Amino acid sequence: MTTQRKAPDAARRNEAARRAILTAALDLAGEVGYARLSIEAIATRAGAGKQTIYRWWPSKGAVLFDALLMLSEGQDDQPADLPDTGDLEADLKTVLRATVDELNDPRYSEPMRALAIEILLDPALAADFAERLDEPMRELKRRRLRRAQQAGDLGPGVDLDVAVDLLWGPLKNRWLHREGPLTTEFADTVVETALNGLRPGQSSSSTSR
Amino acid sequence: MTTQRKAPDAARRNEAARRAILTAALDLAGEVGYARLSIEAIATRAGAGKQTIYRWWPSKGAVLFDALLMLSEGQDDQPADLPDTGDLEADLKTVLRATVDELNDPRYSEPMRALAIEILLDPALAADFAERLDEPMRELKRRRLRRAQQAGDLGPGVDLDVAVDLLWGPLKNRWLHREGPLTTEFADTVVETALNGLRPGQSSSSTSR
Amino acid sequence: MTTQRKAPDAARRNEAARRAILTAALDLAGEVGYARLSIEAIATRAGAGKQTIYRWWPSKGAVLFDALLMLSEGQDDQPADLPDTGDLEADLKTVLRATVDELNDPRYSEPMRALAIEILLDPALAADFAERLDEPMRELKRRRLRRAQQAGDLGPGVDLDVAVDLLWGPLKNRWLHREGPLTTEFADTVVETALNGLRPGQSSSSTSR
Amino acid sequence: MTTQRKAPDAARRNEAARRAILTAALDLAGEVGYARLSIEAIATRAGAGKQTIYRWWPSKGAVLFDALLMLSEGQDDQPADLPDTGDLEADLKTVLRATVDELNDPRYSEPMRALAIEILLDPALAADFAERLDEPMRELKRRRLRRAQQAGDLGPGVDLDVAVDLLWGPLKNRWLHREGPLTTEFADTVVETALNGLRPGQSSSSTSR
DNA sequence: CGGTAACCGAGACGGTACGTCCGGTCTTGAT
DNA sequence: ATCAAGACCGGACGTACCGTCTCGGTTACCG
Structure with missing residues (x-):
C-alpha cells in the first residue's frame, strides 16, 4: 500500500x-x-x-x-481540520496538549522516533513522508493560522510557515532530542510566548508566571 | 582525548x-x-x-x-560569549546568520548531521554531547537573553529556555530535517517573529524589509 | 505420464x-x-x-x-535388442560407437549429465530410473553377452554383470567425469582390451589398428 | 591451504x-x-x-x-607407490580390496560421495581435484602397470589408461552409483576378468567360479 | 643502555543482518 | 479440474560490518 x-x-x-x-x-x-x-x-x-x-x-x-x-x-475519525472556536490561544493549547499526550504514549513514541530517524537516513522515505503526512498536516496548521490572521488574531505580516515552526517546533525538538520533559505546561508556555513574543508588551499578562 | x-x-x-x-x-x-x-x-x-x-x-x-x-x-578564537551591542535584535540576527552560514558549509554540514543522528541513536553519546557542547552553548544563549531581560528588552515573565527554543529551534529543524532552504532571510524573519510575537501589535516591524 | x-x-x-x-x-x-x-x-x-x-x-x-x-x-524405433551378427567384437564396437556419438551430441549430453547428477542426489529418482531405463538396458546387454557365451565367444566363467561393467563403464566414466575426450577410437580400444584381457596372449590383436 | x-x-x-x-x-x-x-x-x-x-x-x-x-x-604414511611383489594379480587384488574397505567405511564414504558430486557440479573444483589427487593417483597406477608390462605380465600393446579404467572403474561406479554391494569378491572378480579378458582362453582357470 | 610495556597497522575471528534466490505450498480467476 | 500467475513461509546464499582478538614491528620510558 x-x-x-x-x-x-x-x-x-x-x-x-x-x-x-x-x-x-x-x-x-x-x-x-x-x-x-x-x-x-x-x-x-x-x-x-x-x-x-x-x-x-x-x-x-x-x-x-x-x-x-x-x-x-483504527482510532481517529480523521481530523479533517484543526479546532476553531474563535479563541486562537485556547485552540492552539488544545491541539498542542493533544500532541504532547500522543508523544508521551509509549505505543506511539518509540515507533515514531524510529521512523523519524529512518527519515533522516533515507531521502526517499523523507520525500514519501513529507508528501503523505507532514505536508498535509502542516497545511492544516497553516489553514487555521490563516483564518486567525484574517480574523485579526495574527499580525498581518506574519509568515505562516515560520509561525508553525515557532508553535510546533519546540515540541518536536524536546521530544525527538529528549531535551527535557514533555508536559502540557510546556505546551502552554510555548503557545503563550510565541503569540505574545519575547519583547515586553501590554499583552504579556497571560496565565504565565 | x-x-x-x-x-x-x-x-x-x-x-x-x-x-x-x-x-x-x-x-x-x-x-x-x-x-x-x-x-x-x-x-x-x-x-x-x-x-x-x-x-x-x-x-x-x-x-x-x-x-x-x-x-x-583551528579556526575560532573560542567565542567566549555572544555579542552584546545593546541591540538585541541585531545581535541575534548576527549570531543566527553565522549559524546559517556554518550549516550551509558542506565541510561542516554532513559530518554534523551524521553526529546528530548518532546522538539520536546513542544515549551515552547524547549525554556526552549535551554536557560538553550543547549545554555550554545553551548557557551562553541564556546568558545573553538574561542580560536583555534585565535591560528590559525581554518580557519579565519569559522563560529563557523557551526563548532559546523559539529562536534557535526553527533553524536547527530546517537544517536537520531538510525542511527547506536555509537562508539568512529566514534567520532574520525568525528573530523578528519570535521577538514581536505572532499577535498583531504596535511593534509589528515584521513586514518592513 | x-x-x-x-x-x-x-x-x-x-x-x-x-x-x-x-x-x-x-x-x-x-x-x-x-x-x-x-x-x-x-x-x-x-x-x-x-x-x-x-x-x-x-x-x-x-x-x-x-x-x-x-x-x-521421436527418433528411435525402440531398439528392442542389441545387434547380433555373430561377430561379437564388431557388434560391441557398433553399439559403443553409437553411444559415443550420442554422448557427444550436446542436445543429449547436458540434460543427461543433469539427470545423472539428480540421480546421485535423489534415491527415489535413482530407483525409478533404474527400474525404467537402466535395468532394461543392462538386461539387453546381458542377453547379448549371454548368447555370445553360449556361442563360445565368451569365457564360460565370466560374470556377465562384470563384463557389462568392463565394456560400458569406461565410456560412462569418461563422459560423466569429463576425464578425457570421448572418441570412437577409445570405444574400440576398450572393446578390444576387455575382450582380450590385459595379459599378453595369442589373440593380442590390440595394437593392430 | x-x-x-x-x-x-x-x-x-x-x-x-x-x-x-x-x-x-x-x-x-x-x-x-x-x-x-x-x-x-x-x-x-x-x-x-x-x-x-x-x-x-x-x-x-x-x-x-x-x-x-x-x-x-593423520593415518597414512603416504603410499608413495603401489605394492610390487612381482605377482601382478595378487598386488592388484590387495590394492582393490583396500579400496573396497575404504569405500565401505562410512567415515569416508559419505563425505567422498559428497565431494564427487560437487566435482560434477563445479569445473574449477574438478580441475583442482584432478591436479592434486586424481592424476597423481592415476600416475601411481600407471607406473605399476608399466612395470608389469616391462616384466611381460601385460600385453605390449595395452593402453595403460584403458587398463586403469578397466581395473578401477567398475569399483568407482558400483560405489558412486550404488549399483550393488561393494565386496572384496567383486574386486577379485574384476581383477581376474580384466586380466584374462572376456574371451575364452587357456589361462581362464583362476580362482573364479 | 638494554628491557619491556604500551603503542601501532594489519587483519583473522565469531557473529548479526543484509537483500536475493529458490524450494515447495497455497490461492485466485479464467478456461 | 487444470492452468498461468504469483504470493506466501522458510532456508540458504554470499557480503558487509560489528567489536574482539592476536600478530609482528616500532617507539619511548625505566630500571
Whole structure:
C-alpha cells in the first residue's frame, strides 16, 4: 500500500501477513528501539518470510511508516481540520496538549522516533513522508493560522510557515532530542510566548508566571 | 582525548594517527553520508588499524564528535560569549546568520548531521554531547537573553529556555530535517517573529524589509 | 505420464504445457548446466505455473527424465535388442560407437549429465530410473553377452554383470567425469582390451589398428 | 591451504578454526548427505563465522576436499607407490580390496560421495581435484602397470589408461552409483576378468567360479 | 643502555543482518 | 479440474560490518 518495488499484484496481497508484519514492527520498535530493529527480526516475529517484507516495502522505514498509519487509522475519525472556536490561544493549547499526550504514549513514541530517524537516513522515505503526512498536516496548521490572521488574531505580516515552526517546533525538538520533559505546561508556555513574543508588551499578562 | 574505555596511556598516543582518523571520518561523512559511514571504512581510509579507533573512542559518534571539535579548533578564537551591542535584535540576527552560514558549509554540514543522528541513536553519546557542547552553548544563549531581560528588552515573565527554543529551534529543524532552504532571510524573519510575537501589535516591524 | 503424487486426473492434462515444460527443461539444462537449473526458471521459460510442474512431477530430476524420454521417442524405433551378427567384437564396437556419438551430441549430453547428477542426489529418482531405463538396458546387454557365451565367444566363467561393467563403464566414466575426450577410437580400444584381457596372449590383436 | 580467493594472510590462520570447520563438514556430510549440506550448517556446527569459511575456501566442495585430505593425513604414511611383489594379480587384488574397505567405511564414504558430486557440479573444483589427487593417483597406477608390462605380465600393446579404467572403474561406479554391494569378491572378480579378458582362453582357470 | 610495556597497522575471528534466490505450498480467476 | 500467475513461509546464499582478538614491528620510558 506504500512505495513499491516492481509492481507485485496488490489484489492478491495477504492482509493477515500485512497486519502481522506491521504489528511486529511496532512491537519491536517499542521493545528494542531503532538501533536494534532489523527486518529479519520483524519477519521472524511476524511469522513471515523476509521476501514478503521486501516485496511490499522498500525499506525498514517504509514498514514503520505504514505501521504508524495503521495505528492511527483504527482510532481517529480523521481530523479533517484543526479546532476553531474563535479563541486562537485556547485552540492552539488544545491541539498542542493533544500532541504532547500522543508523544508521551509509549505505543506511539518509540515507533515514531524510529521512523523519524529512518527519515533522516533515507531521502526517499523523507520525500514519501513529507508528501503523505507532514505536508498535509502542516497545511492544516497553516489553514487555521490563516483564518486567525484574517480574523485579526495574527499580525498581518506574519509568515505562516515560520509561525508553525515557532508553535510546533519546540515540541518536536524536546521530544525527538529528549531535551527535557514533555508536559502540557510546556505546551502552554510555548503557545503563550510565541503569540505574545519575547519583547515586553501590554499583552504579556497571560496565565504565565 | 574524548571518552575513554580503559585507561590507555594517552601520553604515548600517536597524534598523526589521531588526525588521520578524524580527517578520514570527516571526509567519509561528507562523501557517503551517515547511513554508509562505517568504522571499517574510516580505519581503511586513515591507514589505521580498527583497534586504534576502538582504543580511543567508544563509538562512531564519538569519533565524529572529536572530528568536528578538531575542525572548530583551528579556526575560532573560542567565542567566549555572544555579542552584546545593546541591540538585541541585531545581535541575534548576527549570531543566527553565522549559524546559517556554518550549516550551509558542506565541510561542516554532513559530518554534523551524521553526529546528530548518532546522538539520536546513542544515549551515552547524547549525554556526552549535551554536557560538553550543547549545554555550554545553551548557557551562553541564556546568558545573553538574561542580560536583555534585565535591560528590559525581554518580557519579565519569559522563560529563557523557551526563548532559546523559539529562536534557535526553527533553524536547527530546517537544517536537520531538510525542511527547506536555509537562508539568512529566514534567520532574520525568525528573530523578528519570535521577538514581536505572532499577535498583531504596535511593534509589528515584521513586514518592513 | 511419469511418477505421480496424488492422482491428478491425467485425462485432463494439458499436453501443450507438458511439452513446453520438458522442452524448457532440456534447453535450460543445455544453457546453464545442472548447478543453476531451477524449477522456477523452467516454469518461467515454459510459460507455465510452478504448480503445473509440481502437480505432475515429484522433482526436478523426474522432469529431466521425462524430457530425455521425449527426446528419444521421436527418433528411435525402440531398439528392442542389441545387434547380433555373430561377430561379437564388431557388434560391441557398433553399439559403443553409437553411444559415443550420442554422448557427444550436446542436445543429449547436458540434460543427461543433469539427470545423472539428480540421480546421485535423489534415491527415489535413482530407483525409478533404474527400474525404467537402466535395468532394461543392462538386461539387453546381458542377453547379448549371454548368447555370445553360449556361442563360445565368451569365457564360460565370466560374470556377465562384470563384463557389462568392463565394456560400458569406461565410456560412462569418461563422459560423466569429463576425464578425457570421448572418441570412437577409445570405444574400440576398450572393446578390444576387455575382450582380450590385459595379459599378453595369442589373440593380442590390440595394437593392430 | 587449498584454493584461495584473495590472498588472506595464511600465516595468521587459526588452525583450531580450520580443523573445527573440516571436522564439522565431515560429520555433517555423513549425517545429512550432500543434498542437505550447507555452508551455514558447517559454520554453525564448527562454531565459526561464515566469513571464516568463505575467506579460506571458494566453495563447499573445496571444504570437503580439504576435509578428506585431513582425514587421510593423520593415518597414512603416504603410499608413495603401489605394492610390487612381482605377482601382478595378487598386488592388484590387495590394492582393490583396500579400496573396497575404504569405500565401505562410512567415515569416508559419505563425505567422498559428497565431494564427487560437487566435482560434477563445479569445473574449477574438478580441475583442482584432478591436479592434486586424481592424476597423481592415476600416475601411481600407471607406473605399476608399466612395470608389469616391462616384466611381460601385460600385453605390449595395452593402453595403460584403458587398463586403469578397466581395473578401477567398475569399483568407482558400483560405489558412486550404488549399483550393488561393494565386496572384496567383486574386486577379485574384476581383477581376474580384466586380466584374462572376456574371451575364452587357456589361462581362464583362476580362482573364479 | 638494554628491557619491556604500551603503542601501532594489519587483519583473522565469531557473529548479526543484509537483500536475493529458490524450494515447495497455497490461492485466485479464467478456461 | 487444470492452468498461468504469483504470493506466501522458510532456508540458504554470499557480503558487509560489528567489536574482539592476536600478530609482528616500532617507539619511548625505566630500571
